[in-house]
Amino acid sequence: MGKVYSYGRQTIGDDDIREVTNVLRADFLTQGPAVGVFEQGLAETLKSHHACAVSSGTAALHLASLALGWKPGDLVITSPLTFLASANCILYAGATPDFVDIDSTTYTMDVGLLSKKVEDLSRKGKSIKAVVAVDYAGQPCDWKGLRTLADKHGFQLVNDSCHALGAAYEGDTGYAVRYADVAILSFHPVKHITTGEGGAVLTMREDLDARLRIFRNHGMTKDPNRLERNDGPWYYEMQELGFNYRITDIQCALGTSQLRKLAGNLEARRRIALSYDKLFGSDSRFITPRTASYATHAYHLYPLQINVSKVPRSKREIFEDLRQNGINCQVHYIPVHLQPYYRRKFGWKAGDFPLAEEFYAREISIPMYPGLTEQDVSFIAGRIMRAVGEV
Ligand SMILES: *Cc1c(COP(=O)(O)O)cnc(C)c1O
Secondary structure (H helix, E strand, C coil), rough: CCCCEEECCCCCHHHHHHHHHHHHHHHCCEEHHHHHHHHHHHHHCCCCEEEEECCHHHHHHHHHHHHHCCCCCEEEEECCCCCCCHHHHHCCCCCEEECCEEECCCCCCCHHHHHHHHHHHHCCCCCCCEEEEEEHHHCCCHHHHHHHHHHCCCCCCEEEECCCCCCCEECEHHHHHHHHHHEEEECCCCCCCCCCCCEEECCCCHHHHHHHHHEEEEEEECCCCCCCCCCCCCCEECCCCCCEEECCCCHHHHHHHHHCHHHHHHHHHHHHHHHHHHHHHCCCCEECCCCCEECCCCCCCCEECCCCCCCCHHHHHHHHHHHHEEEEEEECCHHHCCCHHHHHHHCCCCCCCCCHHHHHHEEEEEEECCCCHHHHHHHHHHHHHHHHHCC
């Protein structure tokens, strides 16, 4: 068999390897200077005042839920079209999750539907605590719309930006922390930059950043300004129930090195997307992802929809055919409300969020990563066209 392609993969160079080995030869493997350097780089990239690097994107979401003070009884809304962690963090905090369906052209949360939901709740004397909005595939949500609604109704905004490092909203690459109270990143190997496992919470708010740092490290502080008393230089206090969600210097050295490649990688992703757009765009068997007028897409994913009613083969047959031919696609996502855990616990069922479900029935994420050449892209597209069958 020839080359094997997956829907996403990391790009690691000799420069990355050198940075990691330098840390291995130095004094600190964890909690040394590389963490702060990486945080500084992240803050600059997203025009944020603060960045707190942690052990995963999921840990970042959990810490955000704690720093924002979500509690049992709080209602927090997210998109059904996301990775489990965007919804699970609501449960970690003991709060109650709910969903608002996607917009059928941008695949991000439909702000009109959210507005309607919040108004309906408000008439019953209820309110929501927060919204976790997801910049799906790398396309920003309608953040101005979300901010306006959040200000009107007094709820918090989390940007699950795990897909969208490098995206822009109305040309602004600092939109994530400009519009949301906190923005979440993941550095899993399929994402734009990797640290193996890793994540971060970014915010413009000093108070939130301070809380995140305490929760990241067992709820402990040694900061003299925060201590309730001070017995001496050894002294620390546990002021909250926190976790060990620290990230290592080894990982952060890799992260800083990866950040240097971000601009080039984004350019490559956008070039690949343009090629796919041209190859699939005029073929009625496919629906290519559309970019909103306000958005500069970061293309973590290239979500191609198969017009299932117009092709002779099922999505499953197409997917399996591609696997056999070395093209390992994935599907993003099985709507969260249809997961057995969520069905059982909250009673959600098929039909509750029809646009996310329809999208799930049609979507496959086809290979999208900077290492793909133009030849790879046309080979992959040819294989996909063959796999769906003639009309
Ligand atoms: C990857 C991802 C996460 C979780 O990140 P991990 O680093 O794998 O824990 C959360 N939300 C979204 C939308 C993601 O894509």
